[in-house]
Amino acid sequence: MRADKAKVTRLLKTARGQLDGLLKMVEEDRYCIEISNQLMATQAILRNVNKEVLHAHLDGCVQEAFAKGDQRQKIEEIMEIMDKLTK
DSSP, X not given: OOSOHHHHHHHHHHHHHHHHHHHHHXXXXXXXXXXXXXXXXXXXXXXXXXXXXXXXXXXXXXXHHHHHTOHXXXXXXXXXXXXXXXX
């Protein structure tokens, strides 16, 4: 992985902490909107992590593949990811 590991790790640990908080909120039977807001905040962190990883992939792995003439596989990978992101 070429993404900033420290940044990705920090964000994932934050998301893990939010998930733990969400579990506690559910166990405590907290208000639905509070839970939903926390869920959206966690999703936003995970989207940011994914964006960080994909940007690093494009900037490093894909650029390197194009320089070597191995772009077809990387293009297919990107198209698969785009399909998943748009579902």
